[in-house]
Amino acid sequence: MEARYVFRVRVRLEVEPGAEAVSLEPRTAETTLFYDAPEPGADGWLFFRNTLWRGEVSDRAYARRLVDEWLSPPVESVAFSELQVDEEYFEALKAEIAADLEAFNADAVSEVLSKYLGSSVRV
Known part of the structure; x- marks a missing residue:
């Protein structure tokens, strides 16, 4: 059973103090972060x-602090970006959600x- 969350992350590159002869352009870089889903x-x-x-980070400041x-x-x-899952994980996820729909304030797994x-699950 495998699953991972995929995020696009922009980091700021900094020159170490004392390296005055070094400069950066651009000062940011984008990368893809993979977080194994429990x-x-x-x-x-x-x-x-x-x-x-809805397939977006709900609190951008919290997500920045976390990452x-x-x-x-x-x-x-x-x-x-997406949640990448295999079939086994996806079935287990849906079963776990179905076991406690009330915790999600929902009537169906598809609603959760x-x-x-959103539509950001890739099986």
């Missing part, structure tokens, strides 16, 4: 509910997936 029901599996809304903890260059921006991930 198994449905395991600690942290609600990452999508707590971080995303900043994972990377050493300062993070300027974070954008969610749309509400938090």
